[in-house]
Amino acid sequence: MQKVKVGLEKHSYDILIGHGLIKNSGQIIAPLLSKNRVVVITDQNVAPLHLHYFESSMKSAGVSVSSLVVPGGESTKSWKYLIRVVEWILEQKVERNDLVVALGGGVIGDLVGFAAATVRRGVQFAQIPTSLLAQVDSSIGGKTGINVSFGKNLVGAFHQPVVVIADTEALDTLPHRDFLSGYGEVAKYGLLGDEKFFRWLEENAASLIDGNVELRMEAIKRSCQIKAQIVENDEREYGERALLNLGHTFCHALEAVTNFSDILLHGEGVSIGCNLAFEVSSRLGLCPQEVPSRVREHYHSINVATDISQINGFVGNADQIYDLMAQDKKVVNGVIRFILASDIGKAMVHENIDKALILEVLQQSLER
Numbered sequence: 001m002q003k004v005k006v007g008l009e010k011h012s013y014d015i016l017i018g019h020g021l022i023k024n025s026g027q028i029i030a031p032l033l034s035k036n037r038v039v040v041i042t043d044q045n046v047a048p049l050h051l052h053y054f055e056s057s058m059k060s061a062g063v064s065v066s067s068l069v070v071p072g073g074e075s076t077k078s079w080k081y082l083i084r085v086v087e088w089i090l091e092q093k094v095e096r097n098d099l100v101v102a103l104g105g106g107v108i109g110d111l112v113g114f115a116a117a118t119v120r121r122g123v124q125f126a127q128i129p130t131s132l133l134a135q136v137d138s139s140i141g142g143k144t145g146i147n148v149s150f151g152k153n154l155v156g157a158f159h160q161p162v163v164v165i166a167d168t169e170a171l172d173t174l175p176h177r178d179f180l181s182g183y184g185e186v187a188k189y190g191l192l193g194d195e196k197f198f199r200w201l202e203e204n205a206a207s208l209i210d211g212n213v214e215l216r217m218e219a220i221k222r223s224c225q226i227k228a229q230i231v232e233n234d235e236r237e238y239g240e241r242a243l244l245n246l247g248h249t250f251c252h253a254l255e256a257v258t259n260f261s262d263i264l265l266h267g268e269g270v271s272i273g274c275n276l277a278f279e280v281s282s283r284l285g286l287c288p289q290e291v292p293s294r295v296r297e298h299y300h301s302i303n304v305a306t307d308i309s310q311i312n313g314f315v316g317n318a319d320q321i322y323d324l325m326a327q328d329k330k331v332v333n334g335v336i337r338f339i340l341a342s343d344i345g346k347a348m349v350h351e352n353i354d355k356a357l358i359l360e361v362l363q364q365s366l367e368r
Contacts, residue, residue, distance in 0.1 A: 002217060004224040006140065007232050011160045015140060015224045017217055021167040022103075022128060023053045026061030029126060032162055033099055037064045039092045040101040041085055041112045045072035046130050049173045054103055054128070066092050070111075074260040077107050077146045085115040089123070099124050099162070105131035105178075106138035106266060110153070113144030117159035127164045131174060132182025132216075133267045135166040136189070136223035141231040141241075147260055151327040152252040158236060166224075168216050180304055181267030183209065184247075184274070186219050187304075189226045191274055191295065192246040195345030197222050198298075205302050242330060243347045246339040247273030253324035254308065257316040264314075268305050272365070275299065275306040279361050280353065281340040291343055308365040318362035322355065 001018035016028065029038065038058060042051055047069045058065045068088045070081050089100060100123055102112035109127050116125035127139035145156020171179060183205070190198025201219070208215035227244065234241040251269030258264045278292035299306045308314060308321075330337040332351075340350040 002221045004221060004228055006160075006228045008160065008235055013161060013163055015164040015166060015228070017135075017166045017168065017220050017224070019168045019213055019217075021165050022050050022130075022170060023057055025054055025128065025165055026057035026059070026063060028163065028165060029058070029099065029101070030061040030063055032124075032126070033063065034097040036062050037066075038099045038101050039066045039068070039089060039094055040103050041068045041070065041088075041108060041115075042103040043070050043072040043076065043105075043108055046104040046108070050103060050130055050170060054101075070108075072104075072107070073262065074107055074147065074255070074266070077111050077260075079146065079148070081111060082115060082146050085111060086119055089115060089119050094119065094123055096120050096123050099126055101126045101128060102139075102161075103128045103130065104134070105129065106134040109134050109139050110144050110156070111146060113142075113159050113161070114146060114156050117144055117157040122159060124162050125159070127161045129164065129166055130170040132171055132179055132220075133185050134182075135171075135220050136182065137185040137227065137244075139164045139166070140224060140227050141244075142235070151256050151324060152260065154327070166220055168213055168220065171216060172211070178265065179209065180302070181265035181271075183302070183304060184267035184269075184271035186223050187298070188244075188246055188270055188274055189223045191278075191341065191344055192243050192339070192347035193226055193230070193345055194222075195343070197226070198344050202298055202301075205298070209302060242337070242349055243339055245330060246341070246347050247271070247275075247277050249273065249325055249328050249330060249336065249338055250276045250321075252328060253321045254311070256324045256327075257320050258311065258314065264311050268311070271299055271304045272306060272308060272310070276361055276365060277338065277340055279365075280338065280358065281342070283357055283361065284340070284350070284353070286340055286342050286348075286350075291341070294344065307368045308362070309368050318359045318366060321362050322359055325358075 004015040129139040142160035145153040250273035
């Protein structure tokens with residue numbers, strides 16, 4: 001088992017990475033409990049695959065379990081299911097020192113984390129991410145939230161978990177498309193802050209996608225280390241943490257215009273968004289054209305989306321996408337702040353970009 005520490009001033013915790021951790025989660029979680037009980041929330045996709053193993057491990061450790069299963073999919077990150085989860089947690093008489101467990105992908109982690117942040121003004125929760133995307137990104141750093149009609153993750157709270165348990169065995173149950181979606185976030189870490197890691201991915205991505213466990217663990221560990229360091233420096237996103245949103249300004253608008261449906265998975269939007277961000281960077285003269293070309297070539301080599309035109313069933317136009325980008329959380333005084341780059345591994349915040357340039361890049365991606 002690998003361990004990455006998120007060292008925050010008021011709330012440090014470990015990210016544990018290993019194979020078969022869900023089946024042994026009782027040994028990890030039991031020492032964290034004030035009483036021998038947990039409540040767990042998962043979804044209809046994850047429950048048949050992993051809930052039994054979690055419950056069995058808890059019971060073997062002498063811990064009682066109550067579980068709630070909600071529908072799967074991005075649409076579950078909504079007011080409707082936030083209310084359902086909050087009221088269920090209260091029905092279970094969960095106290096502040098009790099533990100709420102989020103067992104699932106990014107949707108469950110964000111939804112349950114936000115619920116935990118609001119119940120009794122904050123109860124403890126643990127993240128057991130079962131998707132690659134959640135293991136390397138959404139389960140780490142304490143961002144929780146839901147989607148609303150104005151956009152993605154616009155209602156939420158910072159609420160750090162007490163532990164993150166990343167079980168690489170769970171990745172074996174992922175559909176291939178979901179794994180590739182998660183890879184979009186893995187590659188993002190190299191693109192924003194570590195060219196050596198991106199170079200490593202260029203050499204090893206195909207093998208880790210094919211199922212090499214050790215390479216998967218290394219990719220998850222390195223991604224977590226990069227995110228942990230940034231979160232430690234800027235927990236509440238007043239500065240450096242914004243770099244983690246490379247590709248996300250485009251991505252969140254694309255998710256909104258597709259109604260947060262399965263037409264576009266989050267990591268697919270991140271992949272497209274990263275390619276668009278590097279293209280804008282090149283058009284602005286921040287980096288030479290060889291840089292976005294290298295990024296595009298890597299994504300093409302492993303069949304990961306690079307353009308809006310690759311979103312099957314997409315109905316929308318550049319103006320719609322741009323208007324939704326103006327709702328992004330990084331907008332300040334009405335100005336869209338983009339995460340761009342001067343090279344691979346050298347991301348930066350940039351603003352006051354001509355709208356016509358963004359529309360041109362969007363249109364090109366729609367037509368490519």
